Amino acid sequence: MILSEEYLYEMKEHIKEMQEGYFTRRGLTKETVLNDTGTMERLWTIYQKDVEDYGCDRAFSLDDAMNEVFGPEPKRSEPKYRCPFCGSKRFIGHQLIRADVYVDENGTYDNLPGGLEAHIYDSERPYGPFTCDKCGREFDELPEYNTVKLSRGTFTVVSGVDVRVFKKAGYGYHHEDSGYTVVSNGKSAVALSNADYDFYYGGQRSFTL
Numbered sequence: 001m002i003l004s005e006e007y008l009y010e011m012k013e014h015i016k017e018m019q020e021g022y023f024t025r026r027g028l029t030k031e032t033v034l035n036d037t038g039t040m041e042r043l044w045t046i047y048q049k050d051v052e053d054y055g056c057d058r059a060f061s062l063d064d065a066m067n068e069v070f071g072p073e074p075k076r077s078e079p080k081y082r083c084p085f086c087g088s089k090r091f092i093g094h095q096l097i098r099a100d101v102y103v104d105e106n107g108t109y110d111n112l113p114g115g116l117e118a119h120i121y122d123s124e125r126p127y128g129p130f131t132c133d134k135c136g137r138e139f140d141e142l143p144e145y146n147t148v149k150l151s152r153g154t155f156t157v158v159s160g161v162d163v164r165v166f167k168k169a170g171y172g173y174h175h176e177d178s179g180y181t182v183v184s185n186g187k188s189a190v191a192l193s194n195a196d197y198d199f200y201y202g203g204q205r206s207f208t209l
């Protein structure tokens with residue numbers, strides 16, 4: 001197969017018309033792809049081969065070459081932490097940060113030149129308590145987000161969360177045969193693994209929240 005420039009041209013035009021999101025989701029930008037000669041040559045070759053050797057139509061072949069080189073749409077991963085009460089993915093926490101500051105003639109802090117963000121040179125991991133930015137519930141640790149399918153529906157599994165917040169929020173509980181304890185306030189429910197239940201309630205099955 002002799003490579004013909006018109007295929008390269010069409011591939012470039014195709015990429016220019018594509019949504020930037022396709023590239024962002026793969027950790028790329030449209031511009032870097034267009035300027036990367038090696039990648040463009042691979043796309044060109046696959047595209048031309050699809051059309052000339054396999055007789056595929058052009059629209060299909062353009063997409064096929066893109067997916068061959070960049071892979072299919074990456075699956076959106078589930079968030080690691082999420083508020084079990086309202087589903088929010090954002091929390092207000094605390095963090096130790098170190099920044100360059102102006103110091104006056106007495107050797108004390110004077111000012112931050114031009115905003116904090118530009119002057120941070122080191123920061124530690126955010127720590128709790130974490131407050132959900134939507135419903136305001138407070139957690140000692142960030143609530144991990146897992147779900148479990150039970151006969152009555154899909155529930156968030158609460159683990160590593162101080163379940164006293166559920167008690168405060170007026171939740172009651174009952175057991176599921178599948179090894180989960182469901183706590184519910186009538187409107188929404190979350191599931192605790194049995195291990196967590198034992199941890200928090202010392203295995204007292206008759207405990208009432």
Ligand SMILES: [Zn+2]
Pocket residue numbers: 083084085086087088132133134135136137
């Ligand atoms: Zn919340």
